[in-house]
Amino acid sequence: MTQQLTVVDHPLVQHKLTLMREVDTSTKSFRQLLHEISHLLAYEVTRNLPMTTKTIDTPLCQMDAPTIDGKKLALVSILRAGNGLLDGILDLIPNARVGFVGLYRDEETLQPVKYYFKVPAELEDRLTIVVDPMLATGNSSAAAIDMLKEAGAKNLIFLCLLAAPEGIARMKEAHPDVPIVTASVDDHLNDHGYIVPGLGDAGDRMFGTK
Numbered sequence: 216m217t218q219q220l221t222v223v224d225h226p227l228v229q230h231k232l233t234l235m236r237e238v239d240t241s242t243k244s245f246r247q248l249l250h251e252i253s254h255l256l257a258y259e260v261t262r263n264l265p266m267t268t269k270t271i272d273t274p275l276c277q278m279d280a281p282t283i284d285g286k287k288l289a290l291v292s293i294l295r296a297g298n299g300l301l302d303g304i305l306d307l308i309p310n311a312r313v314g315f316v317g318l319y320r321d322e323e324t325l326q327p328v329k330y331y332f333k334v335p336a337e338l339e340d341r342l343t344i345v346v347d348p349m350l351a352t353g354n355s356s357a358a359a360i361d362m363l364k365e366a367g368a369k370n371l372i373f374l375c376l377l378a379a380p381e382g383i384a385r386m387k388e389a390h391p392d393v394p395i396v397t398a399s400v401d402d403h404l405n406d407h408g409y410i411v412p413g414l415g416d417a418g419d420r421m422f423g424t425k
């Protein structure tokens with residue numbers, strides 16, 4: 216199976232992303248821009264939601280009007296940076312169910328270890344959109360998706376702001392069935408696992424930590 220990769224090249228997304236990348240952009244602006252971009256990414260990531268119709272009454276007549284089919288979708292944020300994307304997406308999909316996955320890296324094994332996992336029920340019947348701004352090595356994303364599949368998720372999409380080619384390759388190897396939607400595929404990862412040119416540490420930049 217080939218990995219489906221969508222790069223959202225809309226001018227507004229690209230313009231806002233450039234502002235976010237700039238080293239002098241303040242925490243407040245960074246957070247605001249991420250919020251705005253997440254609206255635009257939410258629009259793209261939900262483009263193929265299944266539709267049905269329902270009969271409604273307008274003031275003039277009855278009509279069969281389009282409406283989204285199926286169970287409410289699940290948004291799963293990979294802590295902590297995922298929350299920056301989550302908030303904006305919830306503006307557009309306020310009825311979505313929400314889950315959280317917390318992982319840290321064991322410094323000896325270098326493997327992701329789960330410290331928090333809480334997800335909506337009946338994942339098997341929901342489109343599950345996993346959000347994390349940075350697809351870097353892909354190790355934590357692949358591990359989070361392993362856990363979500365174990366919890367029943369079958370229909371997943373991974374949404375990020377920036378992806379490194381290394382992370383895309385890792386996801387392709389581990390989860391070729393999970394499409395990736397991103398605003399940019401950057402050049403490479405550096406020796407510290409940062410995406411280059413990237414935007415630095417997304418969590419630090421959105422929360423003002425260092």
Ligand code: URA
Pocket residue numbers: 296349351408409410411413414415416417418
């Ligand atoms: N996580 C980040 O926040 N930034 C990177 O460049 C890579 C991983």
